[in-house]
Amino acid sequence: MTENRNVKIKVEKLSLIFGKNKESALNLLNQGCSKAEILEKTKCTVGVDRASFEIYEGEVFVIMGLSGSGKSTLLRCINRLHKPTCGHIYINNEDITTKTNKELLEIRRTEMSMVFQNFGLLPHRTIWENAAFGLEIKNEKTGVRHEKAIEALHTVGLDGYENQYPKSLSGGMQQRVGLARAIANNPEVLLMDEAFSALDPLIKSDMQDELLDIQNKLHKTIVFITHDLDEAIKLGDRIAIMKDGVIEQLGTAEEIITSPASEYVQAFVEKVDRKTIITAGTLMFQKPVTLLIEKDGPEGALRKMKTESLEVLPVVDKNKKFVGFVWMNDVIHAAKQKHLDLVSVVKTDVPSIHKNYTVEEMLPLISEVRTPLAVVDETNGRLLGVVTQPSLIIESTRFDNEDEISELKEQAKEYFKWKK
């Protein structure tokens, strides 16, 4: 899916070193010295250490890390508020590390807008004047400015506040103004630096929803900086985790949670509510042994069940479309009755799910029907795999809630009893 998307921003071996002795610090860095060693030897701080990644058009790309991990520095390299020490950044395939100051002003005015942690609004200007700030810098006419600012304020849900001043607005609303200011410029890229970190939790969650709504309408390329993994997971199509200037891991939320690349990432991930992130696609057994409804009879089914030592098998048709499950008991019964096919014993009233179902969504299904869950393709109904109840339960036992775990264990016991 990702292969045919356009690359909007490409970062190539980007390093940024603060301090006077950049050359020797860079040499040490390339020799593989650590950040601390370099600081000791050259008194230089490594902000970003050879970061390489691509950001696709229209995606929300989250850069996550603790303070001092270099995430904000990296963001500021993208609009060249910081000048990288070495490496390249391409925006629309144009290298911006070689641009002159004048060209940079133009890029910042047209291609990207930034949203700040503490809003960065001008207290002596009204809301609409703040929202129109980027346009004012571009020397647009007042009429045009006003019109576009009002439109942007409408997009962020701030109608009627045009003539107030920032200090009369709450934090969440001030950040909406910050967002409106960014949108009013109509840039292709939004750079958001801990944009919601200064807000209290409820407002923060509202703003995240608002941002996703806006993103659904506008389809910008968003680079979002945060130290909050929950926020990263909620907003990010892909997440890059940074530590000491290095990108430790890059992937979707699920990739990062299911296979953390390092202890650092692992430590982050441990606190996450996996239930809402792990999907059927990860849990399922791919290419399960299946029975063909048109071909396999009870005897064949029994043989397969014995070799696989399974009591339940999924049944598909010749297009690999999922039909239902058959149980060993029923198959034995059918064999005794000398049935030639499985049509009479296949249970078709079982739930089937799609790959993107989360554990949270799957749990209610297993407590009702004691079957594995068939994962089918959304478009053509083909069987992709099977999520067994034990694997769901194992996944679930990582939950924090003790009651939930014991309840699930009870269910599991019953399930196995019933199988015998």
Added chain:
Amino acid sequence: MEKIINIGKYIEIAINFLEEHLSFLWNAIDNLITWTVDSMNSLFLNIPFWLFMLIVAAIGYWAKSGKTAFNKSGIKKASGITLFIFIGLVLIYLMGYWKEAIETTTLVLVSTFIALLLGIPIGILSAKSSLANAIIRPVLDFMQTMPAFVYLIPAIFFFSVGNSPGVIATVIFSLPPAVRLTSLGIKNVAGEVVEAGHAYGATENQILFKIQLPLAMPTILAGVNQVILLALSMVVIASMVGARGLGSIVYQGIQQNNIAKGFESGLGIVILAIILDRITQAFGNKK
């Protein structure tokens, strides 16, 4: 004690050199200041006393009440300052020092104007460049700690006696707070707001005029207030080199050992100081 190093001599030589070779410049400055002070004096003195008082009172009222000028809360807020202006100016008038008070005011306004004209750009420079700051700061310290009387000597040397050396000495003495507070105001503008300017592609000038100066304005206005008060405090010293006004009456009082004269003119300076201070403070607090 024997003098081993003779710094004073070198300074004297330097001043002599400047006086000799740049006399056209000093003459031009002298003429400009004298002309400005004289024409402002004659303008102010041609306005009848009562009208002048009304104008000052109106400025005071407007400065204090601001947007609420036409309703009750405005009257409540600004009645004090307005009343003080009426009583104070009437008192000066009745004591017979109106002309001198106007002369002093002119001297203060002209000095303040020049001090701000120089001080604010220098303050901006020192905020923007750490090199400039490193040079400017010790110079300011020097200017502020050097006894004000010392400035009078070269001032007379360049401009002879009269209002000009008074204005120049006053400008030198009152310049530092304009520089310092402008610089401080700009440096204290939140980094994020300035960064926002950069991020949206603002040029250095746009950042200065659209972000830094407007946000530094309260601090800069506090600097203006300080400049005015320092300028007022210089008027007595300036009168020693022939500057006219209430200061010269104080000076006469000292020379003649005349308590009445000294007290009345001193009181006049205090009244002017309070009026100028309250008005400029009110402008500063408006935001």
